[in-house]
Amino acid sequence: MAEYLIKNGFVFDPVTGVKGDKKDVAIRDGKIVDSVSSSAKVYDAAGKTVMAGAVEVHAHVAGPKVNEGRNYRPEDKLFGTRVRDSKDTRMTGGFSIPTTFKTGYSYAKMGYTVVMEAAMPPLYARHVHEEMRDTPIIDQGAFPVFGNNWFVLEYLKNNEVENTAAYIAWLLRASKGYAVKVVNPGGTEAWAWGLNCLSVNDPVPYFDITPAQIVKGLIEANEYLGLPHSIHIHANNLGNPGNFQTTLDTFKLAEGYKTNNKFGREQTMHHTHVQFHSYGGDNWGNFESKADAIMDYVNANPNLTIDTGNVTLDETTTMTADGPFEHHLTELNHLKWANVDVELETAAGIVPYVYSPDIKVCAIQWAIGLELALLAKDPMRCFITTDHPNAGPFTRYPRIMKWLMSKESRDERLNTFKHADKVISSTLLAGLDREITFYELAQMTRAGPAKALGLAGTYGGLAPGMDADVVVYDINPEGPFTGEDIERAFTDASLVFKTGTLVVENGRVINNGNKRTLWVDAKVNENAQVMRDVEEKFLKYYSVSLKNYEVQGHHYIPNPYAIEVDATSEV
């Protein structure tokens, strides 16, 4: 019986409502408990901050496009390449697209214990799972993409929600996926012909359906199944001046739907990396922030959760299933372009990008990301991400925390941009005095994302019975501290327990943990039509056979954590 007691830390836990009280956290056999015996190993956290393990709601950390990013950017390994920490760990490398080992270790050092891979092309699901298997410590799940999938387009053209749901259940099982991801609905299918869908009403070539129909239908199917997570959407028109209107149009598609799930999830739509979707103006000259219009809507509509997509002002590697956007980006910055169109399912593009503080647009993007978080009235519905690696690497989270928690730090950055005046006049940031508190940070990085993912009973909190993912940061929340102290403390945690195992001590990885792969096993009534459609499409249009499609076995998922959903009904 392994018992630990973390004593005297300042605890921040939205699940139990503890706001910085000095409390002890007890761990037994991988779970949080009320108390432990006197034989428990004791860690003194006096003067330090204690939180649950953080939960990453959206990052591109495993799979074909991430790996193409690694392989086609040897220059990304110039920095951040290191010999191994200890004989039990592996060598690491890469900055914006780190190796899998570095990904696991870096997240763990920052106190993250759950990370969701944001876009899995189902045909490449084995690749995603092989990488996640080689990413130590952190529990992971992956979101298969549905927004341009031919089955979905054909069913939803005819409003066949039940068939869509049955297909989703089948594909989640085949790909061992976690949630319904939607990227540029319809636009990526259009990209197979070199075209795009820039509004929710642009028809998809040949399939005769609009993005709005796809999104609404997927919400209905998601709630029909009662999946742990809501649909997780990246809307049309990403990255373009004036796109905030498309974003609002997309938000509105979720109006009127009710959640249906047993996991405590309250939203029907999660919109990701909203920073890239909150732009005003109609060209790069009058480009400006519309974070206020976006957050007014989000604040007023509790059926919605978002994540920020903060720009970190680094050289990074953009990658997305939004194929047409990456082509657009390579035309703008003329850096090397990789693209893969995936039969019947999706596409992906990759382009390196330098978010320079000397470029006005980049600085405005930086400001917008921070504004979204600072304007959020409910921190349980707004989560911090960088859409890693798109707006910057996840290893910069502590720096974003610094900017959010210290007005002094972010003003120092804002006022020293090359085009500071123009940036300030195009954004709201200079007028925002709010500083995110430790408790709000725990909401935005722990309890909030865990709840949105339908994992509130397991992760993101310190209530007895929950998984013992516990982090101690070397910072006294009662102060005094500077912005730099925040960044330093959240970069290298003092202690990280993952399911009750000490994996990080004083910023060094000491144990590879017991990583699990999350997936959703949704049961539906037998659906002969969908199975016939599946067989037909594999026979005629896929380049692999149906029997070689499903991801199975220990090699891919050595330690599965299946979440069961029963959507069968009496016939």
Next chain:
Amino acid sequence: MAKTVTDVICPFCGTLCDDLEVQVSDDGTKILEVYNACAIGAEKFLHSQAKDRITRPRMQQEDGSYKEVSYDEAVEYTAQMLAKAKKPLMYGWSSTSCEAQSVGHEIAEAVGGVVDNTATVCHGSSLIAIQDVGIPSCTLGEVKNRADLVVFWGCNPSHAHPRHLSRYSIFPRGFFTGKGHKGRKMIVVDPRNTDTMKMADVGLQLEQGRDYELLSALRVAFRGEDLPDVVAGIPKERIYEAAEMMKNARFGVIFFGMGVTQSLGKNHNIDIAIMVTKDLNEFTKFSIIAMRGHYNVTGSGAVLGWQFGFPFATDLSRGFARYNPGETTSNDLLRRDECDAVFVLGSDPGAHFPISSVRKIAHLPSVAVDPHITPTTEISKLHVPVAFVGIEVGGCCYRMDNVPIESRKVVEPPEGMMTDTDFLARVRDRVVELKAQAPVGTQSTAEAQGA
């Protein structure tokens, strides 16, 4: 009686056909018949059954002959060789599973080896070009469902990827390509009038080694600019004609092979082929796909990528991953005497490297892990025969378009034969033991710096 195993993956080339049917004896020990495979694939399955197959490791003797040894002895020799070496070359990895590659990488990390795969003599040029200019591409199913124009440049799939044309690129009827080959135009560029060129609508028999000029001329033609009368032996009218066909395609694709990667210019030939493709995306939709050779060379690049960040030629000898083609590539290491032991698995450099490199292998401590007898096994100090991946043991493989498919086991290997993953795992465990025993001062400098 016999049973039939369906949906079998063919472990020969990067086309990775997954529709083979293999008839197996009832006791699961014999392959009786192979259906749907090309001649090469069928031969691979059937030859695995050869009566004269080597089933135990063999050590080279003073007189050059070979003597059978046990797997235990083979593990010990291999582990000792790798643990003692300062910079062993660990080459091959293309005819094996991702599982085996992963274990091999653990060994390489422990001993400070250089991991290189067959891309080094195949599509390494392409990987370098992709690092220079990116790559717009697609899966083979996209070609089947959408492509109305297919270009084969410096490749001869009729011979090297025999079912490529029928499964993916020319003949199949797909979703938007209901007319099959009647709805597709085919352009072939090659210095020979190959069997693939003989099927083409447009065949451009260029002067050998002038691919860069011809690709460059296409870029000129796309822009409607003037060309000299003849480029690379091709009259300009034919170049303009090909350029118009490409621009007017609805969905085009270029497949390319060794004709461009191995001719002078090498990665630069691929650079400009990719830029041709990028140009065409101004007019229509175009992709480019490398015709990868070995059935899992792509997987080796993938696993190296996520574990170390580079697709081949990865030098771990300093305790962190380095990559510098021309320095960390197998032939350069061998020619410059920069490695002091050679471990080969899943490839045959003895047959496929220039003889000057093979000579170096023959004079170094060397281990070849291969189910077959090959020129490599016959010049190595130790030959370790193993079960055939994709026939006698399953495992993950990556197709030429990076699509991962799990290969199947269809028969049992001969009694007592190890799989390559098992052999590697035992070598790894022994190497770790040896390294732990090593007296201070003999571990790699990088590890010392890391401590």
Next chain:
Amino acid sequence: MADAIRLNLISGRTIQQGVAMEGGKEKPAYTEACGIIEIDPADFKKLGAYRNTNVLVTSEHGSVVVKAIEATQGPHPGLAYIPMGPWANAVVDPNTYGMGMPTFKGTPIQVSIATNEPVLSSVALVQKLVKE
């Protein structure tokens, strides 16, 4: 004896090479598939040799005896083709010019008649050449 002719050598896969390779590189079929050089009829004329004559192929990088056959995928005057394998690799240009890839295609060679010289098997050839 007729003078040697100069040709430009490339190598590559053939289906016979693939089948024979999988059938066993130590077997005679592999030698038959790959221990050959494909030459254009026009070059045969210059060489003054019959089809299926053994020839000595020499380059700056080595030499090898193979059987000369008529080009199967021609015409391609001036160009010679030896299927990928140890016979081709006995003479190809190994220089990588600093990027890793030997120059397998485009090696200047001389071809001369060697009627009485045998074509060695893959194993015998490599074992002989590594001792040189």
